[in-house]
Amino acid sequence: MATAKPSSSAASPGKEPRTARGAATMRRLLDAAAMEFGESGFYEASISGITRRAGTALGTFYTYFDSKESIFTALVRDMSASVAKAAAAGVSPGSRGVDREREALAAFLRFAREHKEIYRIIDEAEFADPVSYRAHYQGTAQRIAGRLDEGVAAGLISHGDNEVRAWAIMGMNVFLGLRFGVWDDSRPIGVIVPAVEALLSAGIAIPSKR
Amino acid sequence: MATAKPSSSAASPGKEPRTARGAATMRRLLDAAAMEFGESGFYEASISGITRRAGTALGTFYTYFDSKESIFTALVRDMSASVAKAAAAGVSPGSRGVDREREALAAFLRFAREHKEIYRIIDEAEFADPVSYRAHYQGTAQRIAGRLDEGVAAGLISHGDNEVRAWAIMGMNVFLGLRFGVWDDSRPIGVIVPAVEALLSAGIAIPSKR
Amino acid sequence: MATAKPSSSAASPGKEPRTARGAATMRRLLDAAAMEFGESGFYEASISGITRRAGTALGTFYTYFDSKESIFTALVRDMSASVAKAAAAGVSPGSRGVDREREALAAFLRFAREHKEIYRIIDEAEFADPVSYRAHYQGTAQRIAGRLDEGVAAGLISHGDNEVRAWAIMGMNVFLGLRFGVWDDSRPIGVIVPAVEALLSAGIAIPSKR
Amino acid sequence: MATAKPSSSAASPGKEPRTARGAATMRRLLDAAAMEFGESGFYEASISGITRRAGTALGTFYTYFDSKESIFTALVRDMSASVAKAAAAGVSPGSRGVDREREALAAFLRFAREHKEIYRIIDEAEFADPVSYRAHYQGTAQRIAGRLDEGVAAGLISHGDNEVRAWAIMGMNVFLGLRFGVWDDSRPIGVIVPAVEALLSAGIAIPSKR
DNA sequence: AATGAATGAGAATTCATTCAT
DNA sequence: GATGAATGAATTCTCATTCAT
Numbered sequence: 001m002a003t004a005k006p007s008s009s010a011a012s013p014g015k016e017p018r019t020a021r022g023a024a025t026m027r028r029l030l031d032a033a034a035m036e037f038g039e040s041g042f043y044e045a046s047i048s049g050i051t052r053r054a055g056t057a058l059g060t061f062y063t064y065f066d067s068k069e070s071i072f073t074a075l076v077r078d079m080s081a082s083v084a085k086a087a088a089a090g091v092s093p094g095s096r097g098v099d100r101e102r103e104a105l106a107a108f109l110r111f112a113r114e115h116k117e118i119y120r121i122i123d124e125a126e127f128a129d130p131v132s133y134r135a136h137y138q139g140t141a142q143r144i145a146g147r148l149d150e151g152v153a154a155g156l157i158s159h160g161d162n163e164v165r166a167w168a169i170m171g172m173n174v175f176l177g178l179r180f181g182v183w184d185d186s187r188p189i190g191v192i193v194p195a196v197e198a199l200l201s202a203g204i205a206i207p208s209k210r
Numbered sequence: 211m212a213t214a215k216p217s218s219s220a221a222s223p224g225k226e227p228r229t230a231r232g233a234a235t236m237r238r239l240l241d242a243a244a245m246e247f248g249e250s251g252f253y254e255a256s257i258s259g260i261t262r263r264a265g266t267a268l269g270t271f272y273t274y275f276d277s278k279e280s281i282f283t284a285l286v287r288d289m290s291a292s293v294a295k296a297a298a299a300g301v302s303p304g305s306r307g308v309d310r311e312r313e314a315l316a317a318f319l320r321f322a323r324e325h326k327e328i329y330r331i332i333d334e335a336e337f338a339d340p341v342s343y344r345a346h347y348q349g350t351a352q353r354i355a356g357r358l359d360e361g362v363a364a365g366l367i368s369h370g371d372n373e374v375r376a377w378a379i380m381g382m383n384v385f386l387g388l389r390f391g392v393w394d395d396s397r398p399i400g401v402i403v404p405a406v407e408a409l410l411s412a413g414i415a416i417p418s419k420r
Numbered sequence: 421m422a423t424a425k426p427s428s429s430a431a432s433p434g435k436e437p438r439t440a441r442g443a444a445t446m447r448r449l450l451d452a453a454a455m456e457f458g459e460s461g462f463y464e465a466s467i468s469g470i471t472r473r474a475g476t477a478l479g480t481f482y483t484y485f486d487s488k489e490s491i492f493t494a495l496v497r498d499m500s501a502s503v504a505k506a507a508a509a510g511v512s513p514g515s516r517g518v519d520r521e522r523e524a525l526a527a528f529l530r531f532a533r534e535h536k537e538i539y540r541i542i543d544e545a546e547f548a549d550p551v552s553y554r555a556h557y558q559g560t561a562q563r564i565a566g567r568l569d570e571g572v573a574a575g576l577i578s579h580g581d582n583e584v585r586a587w588a589i590m591g592m593n594v595f596l597g598l599r600f601g602v603w604d605d606s607r608p609i610g611v612i613v614p615a616v617e618a619l620l621s622a623g624i625a626i627p628s629k630r
Numbered sequence: 631m632a633t634a635k636p637s638s639s640a641a642s643p644g645k646e647p648r649t650a651r652g653a654a655t656m657r658r659l660l661d662a663a664a665m666e667f668g669e670s671g672f673y674e675a676s677i678s679g680i681t682r683r684a685g686t687a688l689g690t691f692y693t694y695f696d697s698k699e700s701i702f703t704a705l706v707r708d709m710s711a712s713v714a715k716a717a718a719a720g721v722s723p724g725s726r727g728v729d730r731e732r733e734a735l736a737a738f739l740r741f742a743r744e745h746k747e748i749y750r751i752i753d754e755a756e757f758a759d760p761v762s763y764r765a766h767y768q769g770t771a772q773r774i775a776g777r778l779d780e781g782v783a784a785g786l787i788s789h790g791d792n793e794v795r796a797w798a799i800m801g802m803n804v805f806l807g808l809r810f811g812v813w814d815d816s817r818p819i820g821v822i823v824p825a826v827e828a829l830l831s832a833g834i835a836i837p838s839k840r
Numbered sequence: 841a842a843t844g845a846a847t848g849a850g851a852a853t854t855c856a857t858t859c860a861t
Numbered sequence: 862g863a864t865g866a867a868t869g870a871a872t873t874c875t876c877a878t879t880c881a882t
Contacts, residue, residue: 624728
């Protein structure tokens with residue numbers, strides 16, 4: 001499981017680092033927080049656990065962050081962006097329609113396997129930072145809906161309620177990521193993705209004969 | 211939001227009530243715990259909050275339960291069963307294939323709107339009681355996969371990886387329940403369900419002309 | 421380790437059993453208390469532990485005893501008497517002087533090995549029931565001093581401060597009982613006792629030559 | 631009753647003070663604990679009682695110690711060393727044989743009168759920290775046995791089982807310390823010690839005529 | 841007499857946050 | 862900037878004792 005790489009402009013307002021030394025300390029704190037939250041969860045995590053991992057004194061934490069909540073929020077925002085970026089990067093530029101959704105799912109599964117701790121952190125935000133959690137999933141759903149809209153415009157995707165479809169597709173992706181990414185990553189992605197592609201493409205019903 | 215109705219054999223081992231009075235007290239504690247966990251979440255919830263709602267002394271909690279964890283587990287198990295029961299009850303006996311999945315989604319959405327606190331409690335189990343959480347979703351996925359198997363046998367559903375499909379369908383249902391049940395229940399279920407039915411039935415791709 | 425057999429008239433004042441059934445219940449409570457205090461010590465012991473061992477309901481305890489302290493005091497008194505009785509019984513009637521002390525030590529060592537829990541209970545009374553503890557050791561010291569007085573009168577024991585001697589002898593006995601009775605009972609009593617007899621008889625100094 | 635002076639390296643592992651201010655606070659806690667345990671006993675003592683005496687906040691206790699048990703253990707270890715040191719200091723360098731035991735007893739009686747709370751704390755360790763209790767008395771017995779061995783080698787003390795003798799002498803000393811030191815310190819030490827010296831020297835039996 | 845449910849005061853322990861150095 | 866000691870509110874859990882049945 002690779003380490004997360006949060007952006008460096010995540011300090012609480014008025015606490016931005018002013019020196020290179022300060023920026024390095026803040027970065028160590030963010031990396032340490034990603035590990036601590038990923039391993040222990042938000043509530044079990046402790047500031048002292050973060051500073052111990054970061055190798056700083058306890059009080060140093062408050063040089064850059066206001067509270068446990070604020071560093072958590074900073075992380076969630078950052079990771080939400082990472083997930084979006086990974087999904088975008090995993091899709092070929094010219095890809096459209098169901099093909100594009102297939103590639104996005106594959107990219108997401110690879111990302112979930114690579115960054116299980118990110119998965120956990122974002123998911124726990126449902127309780128620890130609901131605002132960021134909603135922002136993450138609403139943003140993701142909007143991006144999916146936007147892709148579907150493009151697919152419709154291109155004549156590749158049928159007309160329908162693309163918001164509902166986007167939430168449905170996102171739910172599929174997330175649960176498949178949990179089951180076949182975080183819990184058990186032994187099944188080849190190449191087995192999972194085609195099953196979903198077929199479902200999205202043509203559904204699962206056998207058309208009644210006429 | 212209706213109150214949950216936990217089964218009455220949920221005490222910690224060796225702490226089962228031996229009189230009717232005791233059973234009634236334990237029931238009050240379980241109902242109070244459902245409210246407390248639903249409103250505050252597992253970590254913010256407190257034993258004293260539970261007993262305050264239940265109208266008992268603090269110590270009375272420990273007459274029936276060992277810890278906050280143990281009553282939470284008891285609740286999750288119970289609610290997991292409630293969800294399964296509601297889903298089963300919402301499906302007409304002779305229903306098969308995609309029809310059955312449509313009915314199950316509708317039943318689930320109604321249940322999520324009716325019991326938002328259950329939704330929240332089960333979801334938080336991902337962190338507070340992972341064993342029960344896995345048991346819940348694995349059980350649910352197995353039931354869905356079983357229905358798909360029957361649909362395949364009946365010639366209503368195409369061949370395919372029913373385990374992957376089951377997780378995909380479950381993810382769709384859960385996220386739609388979150389978005390259109392718990393977060394915002396103003397959109398008619400009759401608008402959401404057909405969109406998903408169509409997706410399951412025939413997919414969203416426009417078959418390329420030939 | 422044999423079970424202690426407390427006398428049956430140990431109820432708290434006004435709570436003496438009035439029926440044979442009641443007397444039996446109280447006896448079960450006393451036996452259970454001896455086990456519980458012996459195993460767990462006064463402070464770790466709990467009333468519910470006692471009633472669990474006795475097979476009675478919690479509330480039944482208070483039918484016969486006022487408090488944890490009162491049953492402990494009852495036990496200590498009773499056991500103090502047991503120790504005295506065992507010491508007396510272990511000494512042959514005609515025995516006098518140092519012989520008698522040797523026999524008393526041997527009897528005490530055998531008793532300590534046989535009733536380790538009594539040893540522990542009496543010792544813990546130093547903190548849990550100081551009045552009974554003092555009464556026990558002052559009574560024991562007086563009996564020893566009385567024996568020494570008789571020995572002096574009989575011309576078997578030299579003149580000296582018999583109170584100080586009694587406390588010295590009692591201390592020897594108690595610590596030997598702890599070390600070679602309770603902690604480790606593998607060394608034959610026949611090895612320990614003669615060493616002490618020789619000490620009491622003639623001391624340990626080699627008389628300086630003349 | 632003089633205050634105990636515990637050594638300053640007694641913090642729980644990983645909690646050693648890193649500044650002089652921290653060391654001073656820890657010292658205040660240890661002194662306060664000696665008073666609290668001495669007056670109230672281990673079980674009646676409370677962390678809050680200790681911090682109240684020390685003039686610190688409750689949480690400060692946990693900056694240096696893990697639990698009530700751990701500070702108690704630290705104290706017992708420290709006091710055990712104090713007793714040994716006092717005994718050693720009370721014996722003149724060239725003293726040998728029974729003379730040396732006489733001086734050791736006198737030193738111990740003075741120490742017990744001076745530090746009644748130490749007496750109590752070590753004694754209660756029999757129940758609250760049995761490991762330290764055994765270590766204390768086994769160490770003490772070994773030192774006494776070592777002195778006896780030297781006396782034998784010097785031709786001042788007769789051959790015999792010096793381990794048994796050491797436990798006998800230690801028991802004498804401890805009980806005399808309890809009776810004539812802690813419980814009642816009004817009797818001059820100069821009255822007690824000679825009686826014991828005579829006993830050790832020549833025993834108490836009148837040699838039968840022949 | 842016996843039962844066991846209910847009580848609530850009390851204790852230990854945690855940890856986010858503040859602050860003096 | 863960095864440090865780490867100090868704080869104290871909050872929480873969980875225990876258990877002797879009371880009381881209604």
